[in-house]
Structures are given as C-alpha cells and as structure tokens.
Amino acid sequence: MKHLLSADDLTTDEIIALLGMADHMAEVNARPVPKVPALRGKTVASVFFEDSTRTRLSFETAAKRLSADTMTFSASTSSLNKGESLRDTIETLSAMRVDAFVVRHKSSGVPLQVTEWTDACVINAGDGWHQHPTQALTDAYTMTREFGTPQTLSGKTVAIVGDILHSRVARSNVSVLTKLGAKVVLVAPSTLIPASATEWPVNISHSLDDVIADVDVLYMLRMQQERMETAFVPSLGEYTKRFGLTAHRASRLAEHALVMHPGPMNRGIDMVVDPADVPGSRILKQVTNGIPVRMAVLFTLLGAGNASQLTQGTDL
Amino acid sequence: MKHLLSADDLTTDEIIALLGMADHMAEVNARPVPKVPALRGKTVASVFFEDSTRTRLSFETAAKRLSADTMTFSASTSSLNKGESLRDTIETLSAMRVDAFVVRHKSSGVPLQVTEWTDACVINAGDGWHQHPTQALTDAYTMTREFGTPQTLSGKTVAIVGDILHSRVARSNVSVLTKLGAKVVLVAPSTLIPASATEWPVNISHSLDDVIADVDVLYMLRMQQERMETAFVPSLGEYTKRFGLTAHRASRLAEHALVMHPGPMNRGIDMVVDPADVPGSRILKQVTNGIPVRMAVLFTLLGAGNASQLTQGTDL
Amino acid sequence: MKHLLSADDLTTDEIIALLGMADHMAEVNARPVPKVPALRGKTVASVFFEDSTRTRLSFETAAKRLSADTMTFSASTSSLNKGESLRDTIETLSAMRVDAFVVRHKSSGVPLQVTEWTDACVINAGDGWHQHPTQALTDAYTMTREFGTPQTLSGKTVAIVGDILHSRVARSNVSVLTKLGAKVVLVAPSTLIPASATEWPVNISHSLDDVIADVDVLYMLRMQQERMETAFVPSLGEYTKRFGLTAHRASRLAEHALVMHPGPMNRGIDMVVDPADVPGSRILKQVTNGIPVRMAVLFTLLGAGNASQLTQGTDL
Numbered sequence: 025m026k027h028l029l030s031a032d033d034l035t036t037d038e039i040i041a042l043l044g045m046a047d048h049m050a051e052v053n054a055r056p057v058p059k060v061p062a063l064r065g066k067t068v069a070s071v072f073f074e075d076s077t078r079t080r081l082s083f084e085t086a087a088k089r090l091s092a093d094t095m096t097f098s099a100s101t102s103s104l105n106k107g108e109s110l111r112d113t114i115e116t117l118s119a120m121r122v123d124a125f126v127v128r129h130k131s132s133g134v135p136l137q138v139t140e141w142t143d144a145c146v147i148n149a150g151d152g153w154h155q156h157p158t159q160a161l162t163d164a165y166t167m168t169r170e171f172g173t174p175q176t177l178s179g180k181t182v183a184i185v186g187d188i189l190h191s192r193v194a195r196s197n198v199s200v201l202t203k204l205g206a207k208v209v210l211v212a213p214s215t216l217i218p219a220s221a222t223e224w225p226v227n228i229s230h231s232l233d234d235v236i237a238d239v240d241v242l243y244m245l246r247m248q249q250e251r252m253e254t255a256f257v258p259s260l261g262e263y264t265k266r267f268g269l270t271a272h273r274a275s276r277l278a279e280h281a282l283v284m285h286p287g288p289m290n291r292g293i294d295m296v297v298d299p300a301d302v303p304g305s306r307i308l309k310q311v312t313n314g315i316p317v318r319m320a321v322l323f324t325l326l327g328a329g330n331a332s333q334l335t336q337g338t339d340l
Numbered sequence: 341m342k343h344l345l346s347a348d349d350l351t352t353d354e355i356i357a358l359l360g361m362a363d364h365m366a367e368v369n370a371r372p373v374p375k376v377p378a379l380r381g382k383t384v385a386s387v388f389f390e391d392s393t394r395t396r397l398s399f400e401t402a403a404k405r406l407s408a409d410t411m412t413f414s415a416s417t418s419s420l421n422k423g424e425s426l427r428d429t430i431e432t433l434s435a436m437r438v439d440a441f442v443v444r445h446k447s448s449g450v451p452l453q454v455t456e457w458t459d460a461c462v463i464n465a466g467d468g469w470h471q472h473p474t475q476a477l478t479d480a481y482t483m484t485r486e487f488g489t490p491q492t493l494s495g496k497t498v499a500i501v502g503d504i505l506h507s508r509v510a511r512s513n514v515s516v517l518t519k520l521g522a523k524v525v526l527v528a529p530s531t532l533i534p535a536s537a538t539e540w541p542v543n544i545s546h547s548l549d550d551v552i553a554d555v556d557v558l559y560m561l562r563m564q565q566e567r568m569e570t571a572f573v574p575s576l577g578e579y580t581k582r583f584g585l586t587a588h589r590a591s592r593l594a595e596h597a598l599v600m601h602p603g604p605m606n607r608g609i610d611m612v613v614d615p616a617d618v619p620g621s622r623i624l625k626q627v628t629n630g631i632p633v634r635m636a637v638l639f640t641l642l643g644a645g646n647a648s649q650l651t652q653g654t655d656l
Numbered sequence: 657m658k659h660l661l662s663a664d665d666l667t668t669d670e671i672i673a674l675l676g677m678a679d680h681m682a683e684v685n686a687r688p689v690p691k692v693p694a695l696r697g698k699t700v701a702s703v704f705f706e707d708s709t710r711t712r713l714s715f716e717t718a719a720k721r722l723s724a725d726t727m728t729f730s731a732s733t734s735s736l737n738k739g740e741s742l743r744d745t746i747e748t749l750s751a752m753r754v755d756a757f758v759v760r761h762k763s764s765g766v767p768l769q770v771t772e773w774t775d776a777c778v779i780n781a782g783d784g785w786h787q788h789p790t791q792a793l794t795d796a797y798t799m800t801r802e803f804g805t806p807q808t809l810s811g812k813t814v815a816i817v818g819d820i821l822h823s824r825v826a827r828s829n830v831s832v833l834t835k836l837g838a839k840v841v842l843v844a845p846s847t848l849i850p851a852s853a854t855e856w857p858v859n860i861s862h863s864l865d866d867v868i869a870d871v872d873v874l875y876m877l878r879m880q881q882e883r884m885e886t887a888f889v890p891s892l893g894e895y896t897k898r899f900g901l902t903a904h905r906a907s908r909l910a911e912h913a914l915v916m917h918p919g920p921m922n923r924g925i926d927m928v929v930d931p932a933d934v935p936g937s938r939i940l941k942q943v944t945n946g947i948p949v950r951m952a953v954l955f956t957l958l959g960a961g962n963a964s965q966l967t968q969g970t971d972l
Contacts, residue, residue: 053437057381065689067717078432081411085383085436088409093720095713112921116710119943120717121685289428311435369753373697394748397727401699401752404725604744627751 027146029135031157031199040174042320046165049316060334062327063092066123073099073129079149083126086318111141118142145325153190160196162317166310178205183235185211186245189218193286215256232267237276244285247294264293271297282306343462345451347473347515356490358636362481365632376650378643379408382439389415389445395465399442402634427457434458461641469506476512478633482626494521499551501527502561505534509602531572548583553592560601563610587613598622659778661767663789663831672806674952678797681948692966694959695724698755705731705761711781715758718950743773750774777957785822792828794949798942810837815867817843818877821850825918847888864899869908876917879926903929914938
C-alpha cells in the first residue's frame with residue numbers, strides 16, 4: 025500500500041490489518057508517554073486547501089506520537105495567493121523531502137492528482153463529496169472496539185442518516201462497512217440521495233422513524249445550513265422534524281445501539297438531543313479513535329509496517 | 341491545584357510556592373540547553389479565541405522547555421466558523437488526549453466553563469475583564485527577583501495606572517500583590533475605575549502626579565484607542581497629559597522604583613517616555629520572566645510538582 | 657559572522673565556506689534520519705511580515721533538522737494589529753530567549769534595523785527590493801553542485817532574465833555570482849533595469865534571443881501581474897513574447913545549460929514551457945538545496961561552526 029486515496033481501494037484484508045494495527049497504536053496511546061520513535065526523521069506535510077482543524081490536529085497528533093516531524097501548509101496563507109499552481113506547490117514541498125502528504129481539498133480527485141506530482145505517500149483527508157477514508161476506518165474501528173472484532177460487524181445494521189448526496193463520509197463508510205459485512209441503510213429525503221446510490225450495496229429509506237428501532241448503529245451526518253438555501257430541503261425545521269435525532273427518537277433505539285457522528289455536529293438540526301444524554305453515543309470515542317487509526321495508516325504507509333517496532337521503548 | 345482560573349483562588353502559600361518553583365525554572369532557562377524532560381508525553385493545547393501572539397508564544401515556549409507537545413487551536417481558522425459550539429470544540433480536543441488547556445477568550449468565565457467539559461487542567465490565559473493570573477504571577481515574580489524574596493513585597497507600594505475598569509491584568513495583580521502584603525494604589529480617572537473597586541483592599545487616586553514620587557513600583561496599563569471612542573476619556577491627549585508616563589514624570593520616580601507594563605505598550609499614549617531611557621524599567625524582564633513562571637504553573641499542575649525532576653539532565 | 661543581512665557583506669571566502677558547509681548538510685539530509693543535534697536548545701524565530709510559506713518552511717525545516725526549536729510569528733495574527741511597533745515585537749520575542757531571527761519584510765533595511773533591537777543573530781529572508789541572501793547562496797550552491805566546485809563558476813555566463821528592478825533575488829545573485837567569478841548578464845526591458853545597474857559588474861541586454869544560445873545558466877525571474885498595471889511593461893503578452901521562456905527558446909539553449917527560477921513561477925508569463933520538459937531545469941533542485949544551505953547558515957551563525965559536530969550521530 026503506497027497511498028490511501030479511497031476506501032474503495034482497500035480490500036477487506038487490508039481494512040482488517042489496519043484495524044489490527046490501530047489496536048497496537050491504541051496501546052501506545054494508553055502509555056504514560058504516548059510516543060514511539062517509529063517514524064523518526066520522516067516528515068508528514070498537512071496540505072489543507074479547506075479548513076479542518078479537527079482532522080488536521082488528529083493527523084498531526086498521530087504523526088507526532090510516532091515521532092515524525094510535521095509541516096503545515098494551509099491555503100489561506102500560502103503563495104497560492106500569488107497564483108502558484110497546486111502542482112507547483114506540491115512539487116515545491118516535495119523537493120524539501122516530504123515523506124507523506126495529507127491532503128484535503130474541496131474538489132474530488134485532487135489527492136489522486138497529487139500522487140502524480142510527488143514520490144511521497146499521499147493520504148486523502150477529504151476531497152469534495154468523494155472520499156474521506158481515514159474517517160471511515162476510524163468509524164469502523166470504533167464499532168469493532170464496541171462489538172469485539174472486525175468480524176463481528178458482519179450482519180450488523182448501520183443506518184447512515186442525512187445528507188448522503190454531499191457526504192464523502194457516507195461514501196467512504198458504505199465502502200468500508202459493507203466490506204466488513206455490515207448491512208447499511210441510507211436514510212434521507214430523496215433529494216439528498218445521489219442517483220448512483222441505487223447501485224450501491226445498500227438499502228434506502230426515507231423515514232428515520234421506520235428504521236431507528238432496528239439499527240445496531242445510528243450514524244448521523246452533519247446537515248449544513250447552506251443546503252437549505254439551495255433548496256435541497258424545504259426548511260431546516262422540516263429536515264430536523266423528519267431526520268434529526270430528538271430525545272424521543274433516541275429513546276426508541278435498542279439498548280445496545282451505538283450513536284455516531286463524524287462532527288462537527290449541528291446541534292438543534294442534525295443532533296437535537298444532547299449526546300451526553302444518549303448512553304449509546306460514541307461520538308467522542310470516534311475522535312479519540314481517530315488518533316490510533318491515523319497512526320496505523322501513517323505507520324503502514326511509511327514504516328516497516330512491523331508492529332514489533334512499537335515495543336522498542338519510548339526513547340526519542 | 342488542578343486548574344489556574346483566577347488569582348483570587350490562590351492562597352498566599354500557593355503563590356509563594358509557584359514563585360519558588362519559577363526560580364528553579366529560571367535556572368533551567370539559563371542552561372546552554374534550556375530544556376528538561378519533565379512533561380514528556382504531555383500535550384498542552386493553546387485555545388485562543390482572542391489573538392495574543394505574545395501570551396501564546398510564552399506558554400508554548402514554556403511547554404516546549406518542559407518537553408511537552410503543543411497543539412494550537414485558534415478561533416480564526418477553526419470549525420467554530422462552521423458553527424461548532426465552544427463546548428464541542430473543547431470536548432473534541434479533549435478526546436484527542438489533551439493534558440492542559442490554555443484558554444483565552446473575550447468573555448469572562450469561559451475558562452471556568454471549560455473545566456466542566458474536560459478532565460484536563462485548565463489555565464486561564466485571559467478572560468474578558470476578569471482575570472489573567474499568569475500575568476500577575478509573572479509581575480509578582482519580577483518584583484520579588486528585584487527586591488529579594490516574595491516576603492520583601494510586604495509594605496511596598498505599587499501604583500497601577502490607567503484603564504483599571506477593563507483590565508484583567510489589574511484585577512489579577514491586585515489579588516496577588518495584596519496577598520504578598522504590598523500596598524496597591526489604583527490611579528485612573530474615575531470613569532476608568534470599576535464601582536466595585538471601593539471594596540477592594542486598595543487605595544484609589546485620580547492623580548498620577550500626586551503618587552508617583554512615593555511608589556516602589558509603577559505599573560502602567562495599556563490604554564486602548566477604542567476607549568476614547570466610547571467616551572471613557574474625553575480625548576487620548578487629555579488622558580496622556582494626566583496619566584501617561586512622560587520623561588518628566590519618570591524623572592520624579594524614586595531611584596529604586598521599578599516601571600512595569602504588561603504590553604503591548606501604546607507608545608505616545610500610556611508610555612510617552614522610551615522605556616529604554618528609564619533605568620527602572622523591567623518591561624522586557626517581565627517578558628523573560630513569563631517563561632519560567634508559566635513553566636512553574638504547567639509543571640505544578642501537570643507534573644509531580646517535584647523540583648528534583650528538573651535536575652535529571654536534559655536528555656529527551 | 658554574526659548576521660546574514662546582505663550578500664554584499666559576504667567575502668568570496670565566506671561564500672565558499674558556506675557552500676562547503678552546505679555539502680556537509682546535504683550529507684545529513686541524505687541520511688535515513690536527516691537530523692543532527694547540533695543546535696539543540698537553540699530557538700529560531702521566523703518573523704514574517706510578508707507571507708512566504710515556501711521560504712518560511714525551508715528555514716523551519718532547516719532549523720528542525722539541526723534540532724533547534726522554532727517559533728513562528730506572522731504579522732497577520734499578531735499584536736501588530738493592536739498597534740505594537742516592530743521594535744516592541746522584536747524586543748518582546750528576544751526577551752523570550754530567541755537565538756536567531758529569520759526576518760522577511762516588504763521594506764528594505766528592516767533586518768538591519770532588527771539587529772539594533774536584539775542580541776540574537778538576524779538572517780534576512782527577503783527585504784523589499786533589497787536582498788535575499790540565502791536564495792542567492794542556494795542558487796550558487798545549485799550551480800556549483802552541477803559544475804563541480806565553487807571555483808568552476810569562474811568564467812561561466814549566467815543570464816538573469818526579467819524584472820531586475822523589483823528583484824531582491826537578482827541583486828543578491830549578482831553579488832554572489834560575480835564574487836565567484838561568473839559573468840552575469842541582466843536581460844530585461846529597460847523599464848525593468850534599475851538606473852544603478854550600469855555601475856554593477858554585469859552586462860545588460862534587452863534581448864533574450866540574443867543571449868540565450870550562449871549562457872551556461874538561464875536564471876528566470878518571476879514576472880508579477882501587478883507590474884503591468886503600473887505600466888512597467890505595455891502588456892504581459894508583450895513581455896512574455898520577448899522575455900518568457902517558451903519551448904522554442906528553450907530549444908536554443910546549449911545542451912549543458914541550466915535553467916533556474918526562484919519560484920513561485922508565473923506559468924504562461926515568465927515560464928511558458930513546462931520545466932518538466934526542459935532537461936536542464938534545476939528549479940526543484942533549488943528548492944531541495946535551500947534546506948542544506950539554510951542549515952549551513954544557521955549552523956555557521958549559531959553553532960560552533962565545526963562540521964565535526966555533524967558526525968555525532970543522530971540522537972536527540
């Protein structure tokens with residue numbers, strides 16, 4: 025594995041190997057000094073053309089816990105303002121000896137393009153509506169830690185609720201979860217389901233109330249204010265009434281059911297109930313798990329990929 | 341001590357202990373390699389909702405000299421722009437395993453609120469007009485280094501001059517200095533003295549010329565341009581005439597008197613004389629001392645708090 | 657050598673010594689873990705009043721590979737917005753114990769001014785139209801690596817093409833290259849040649865086509881969009897027609913000739929041909945070489961300047 029561009033590129037075995045490696049990394053994170061020298065001397069460059077403090081800090085924290093150096097390039101303060109092309113930016117950073125690029129861009133396919141301009145590994149940290157593979161791995165890891173092993177996801181029902189159309193998180197999750205044998209139901213108004221979804225290995229529902237009592241995992245997506253302006257939903261109030269997680273709906277969840285959300289939540293719109301009041305909520309657990317999963321991805325792409333290195337002690 | 345939210349929460353003994361610890365840290369800072377591994381593996385997150393490069397760099401330098409990792413979250417580039425709540429931001433960062441939050445916010449009380457959303461230590465780096473405890477500790481440390489020991493502040497006269505009303509620095513300094521036995525005089529036009537100040541253990545004067553010859557420490561506050569627009573003073577010129585530190589006024593200071601300012605100075609308004617021309621100026625010393633004092637605070641909150649750790653050598 | 661403010665200040669011997677030190681640093685950069693502890697405990701502050709991600713990252717990467725700590729101060733998020741003077745900013749950072757300032761500013765002479773406000777070393781990372789010495793050293797290093805030794809630059813012809821008038825890169829390169837014995841030709845419309853250039857030890861040409869076949873190095877400068885608005889050239893199209901590097905012009909270069917550019921390129925204006933299609937292009941090599949050259953500068957100013965330290969192993 026040289027790059028991580030799309031969850032679609034991952035085989036079931038590769039997913040299971042990454043989740044297993046994340047277990048080793050979680051053990052590192054639980055140490056008093058949560059650091060290993062596994063990637064000393066490597067440089068991980070975050071190249072974010074779209075702001076995402078949450079995802080960037082998660083990757084940079086993961087890199088630092090493996091003792092890699094980090095370099096942050098954000099579009100807002102860059103020479104892109106002087107008209108430098110994306111390609112020249114990547115080639116320039118690459119010439120400084122970058123070992124991995126973590127790329128976020130509002131256009132689908134940019135991380136793939138980036139692979140043509142550098143010999144470094146490229147990790148897609150979210151591209152347009154396309155893919156966000158480390159989020160999907162983080163979510164699968166969170167579920168498997170709750171249910172036992174990756175194998176235990178087989179046959180579980182996961183409802184993904186909300187704006188599927190514009191969601192790279194939904195696309196990546198469908199890919200990873202179905203490979204692990206989960207049954208995925210997309211729940212959204214028809215205007216927010218992409219036409220191609222009829223060909224995905226999923227079921228589609230337009231009623232959260234119909235499915236909520238039967239899910240093992242309820243995965244809520246962020247509903248963006250802007251969607252209403254562009255007429256995808258008649259009003260946010262209407263959306264919330266049908267697809268928001270209210271206290272009443274949460275009370276209909278099975279006792280063992282998990283509630284997840286990739287964040288940031290739009291409280292009062294997609295999440296009406298306070299997740300602190302939902303026993304099954306694993307929303308903060310997802311954030312915590314993002315670190316070992318991204319450590320596993322960085323280590324697999326950049327390191328020997330040999331977990332025995334992780335027990336070499338914590339000396340830097 | 342778990343948090344440092346307000347100078348009001350500190351007992352005299354705690355203040356003296358922190359100033360003593362700062363002495364140890366100053367010794368570390370004087371080494372050729374000014375670093376100790378005391379906080380290796382700890383993560384200190386700066387969460388600044390109000391820009392302050394000076395204070396942020398001081399805390400981050402302090403953290404790095406103790407070998408902690410640092411994480412910077414600034415409101416301007418954050419998902420707060422996507423409408424994420426302050427609480428969700430803190431909970432998200434906290435879920436990545438943050439050991440201490442250093443929080444600055446324009447609203448009083450935010451650092452206290454933050455303690456409800458995380459198990460990490462919280463340090464108030466300035467909240468509204470309320471408190472800025474590490475600045476007050478830095479100032480007290482600067483005075484005690486000059487006069488000898490914390491005990492030597494007893495009976496000394498400190499005049500705090502300027503916009504007391506809007507100053508968290510003034511509030512925190514009054515608290516720390518009076519606990520150490522200093523006599524504090526607030527010097528300002530009556531419009532810039534808070535009503536509650538009559539209940540503080542201080543004297544109040546409206547004439548800098550009346551008090552300047554008798555102080556041991558002259559502590560000048562920053563006068564903000566904006567205050568004039570909102571009619572707190574008739575004009576900045578008028579303010580400067582009565583409360584600015586001119587060369588003439590500086591010449592009336594006792595020979596042993598110190599001049600201090602929390603920065604940034606508003607030259608020509610609060611500081612008319614060039615501090616480089618005032619022998620008693622300790623304004624840059626305050627900046628220097630901010631590092632060991634913040635190291636002392638971080639080490640006390642996060643470390644074993646045992647100064648013997650600081651002599652373990654500098655190996656990382 | 658205490659500061660690096662201008663290429664004009666460097667003797668030929670100092671230039672040769674820095675290029676030799678850069679060779680040692682290039683060897684460090686080629687190691688699996690490209691790090692040495694040579695500057696442990698030193699703090700390098702980047703103080704950029706003009707954005708330049710490329711130059712800033714180059715310096716910060718260089719500092720990190722020598723194990724120095726880095727501190728970034730950018731004007732946009734600073735208390736300069738609160739009206740703090742440049743001098744107070746430098747004095748404040750200096751009081752936190754900064755060992756070297758790397759300064760970029762849109763006004764000529766600011767780095768020199770900075771030396772008056774701090775005891776730290778000051779490195780000019782570009783000031784107005786004046787100087788950018790580390791770029792010129794990087795360029796000379798790139799040429800000498802291709803041709804053999806610094807001595808081999810003697811008698812080589814280097815054409816610097818484009819907006820000489822506004823270019824600190826051109827000024828610094830003329831200084832370094834002529835000291836190494838190269839013959840420099842400035843190629844530009846007369847409106848973009850400074851009046852003083854008649855006194856420089858260079859030839860001047862107004863026709864790229866006249867000189868291109870005879871150069872050993874073709875050094876293209878960035879042509880800024882803004883220049884047209886201010887009537888320095890009749891139109892960008894006209895400029896490109898006469899001074900842009902087209903595929904046709906590139907085909908007239910000698911086989912051994914190098915093509916260089918300080919970046920960022922303005923594709924279609926100064927660079928019309930894709931540099932990837934020009935065998936002699938060393939544009940990305942310049943970026944790569946910027947790291948060892950800046951390591952050499954930092955190490956020479958801050959370290960014992962003794963290359964034997966670089967073989968102490970990579971332990972931090």
